[in-house]
Amino acid sequence: xxxxxxxxxxxxxxxxxxxxxxxxxxxxxxxxxxxxxxxxxxxxxxxxxxxxxxxxxxxxxxxxxxxxxxxxxxxxxxxxxxxxxxxxxxxxxxxxxxxxxxxxxxxxxxxxxxxxxxxxxxxxxxxxxxxxxxxxxxxxxxxxxxxxxxxxxxxxxxxxxxxxxxxxxxxxxxxxxxxxx
Numbered sequence: 788x789x790x791x792x793x794x795x796x797x798x799x800x801x802x803x804x805x806x807x808x809x810x811x812x813x814x815x816x817x818x819x820x821x822x823x824x825x826x827x828x829x830x831x832x833x834x835x836x837x838x839x840x841x842x843x844x845x846x847x848x849x850x851x852x853x854x855x856x857x858x859x860x861x862x863x864x865x866x867x868x869x870x871x872x873x874x875x876x877x878x879x880x881x882x883x884x885x886x887x888x889x890x891x892x893x894x895x896x897x898x899x900x901x902x903x904x905x906x907x908x909x910x911x912x913x914x915x916x917x918x919x920x921x922x923x924x925x926x927x928x929x930x931x932x933x934x935x936x937x938x939x940x941x942x943x944x945x946x947x948x949x950x951x952x953x954x955x956x957x958x959x960x961x962x963x964x965x966x967x968x
Contacts, residue, residue, distance in 0.1 A: 796882070797882070797883035798886070799955075800885075800886050802887075802888045803951050804948065806892075806945070806947070806948040807891040807894070808945070809952065810895075813896065813898065816853055819853075820897060820899065821854045821899040821901065823851060823867055823900070823903055824849050824851040824901070824960075826904045827872060827874070827912075829908060833926040834932070834960070836924065836926075836927055837912075837921050838925075839922060840920040840921075846938065847927070847935060848953055849956060850871045852866070852867035852871060861879065861903075864903040865879070868905060870916040871916060872914070873915050874907065876905050878906065879903045879905050880903065881901065881903060882960065883902050884900070886900075900955075900956050902959065902960060929965065932961035933957070933961045936954040939951070939953045939957065
């Protein structure tokens with residue numbers, strides 16, 4: 788049912804040390820403090836990652852995007868798939884929910900990532916939203932997502948807090964898809 792997430796689904800809570808700059812950037816984007824993360828997976832099991840013009844060299848991650856005011860997670864997943872991947876999603880499955888307590892020196896905030904598994908076949912992703920500054924895509928075996936998470940966690944300042952924050956969802960997806968989801 789559109790707009791209503793039903794049934795049990797995996798939920799993980801994370802406490803992550805970040806910097807004040809990351810919290811300011813997240814707040815500047817407004818409410819809600821929620822996003823969708825897209826796990827576009829081909830029949831061979833590989834998942835789609837992207838990189839952006841301003842990311843540190845060699846950093847890839849799962850596509851994501853903020854919910855807009857009044858938008859359901861499912862609606863956001865479909866909109867983000869169209870904007871960031873250039874695909875129309877007809878069937879998505881909620882893989883799980885990550886809730887974060889992002890803690891900086893002076894303040895903290897709560898944030899949520901709704902993780903959707905999007906089965907795809909024969910697509911060639913195209914970023915339709917140029918403001919996203921996506922420069923490339925790659926397909927990767929699910930087993931390598933833990934390595935992606937470790938690379939993100941190991942980023943030096945000023946990317947350190949962002950890397951820790953972004954690493955959590957990659958480790959979550961690796962664990963959930965490793966269970967045979």
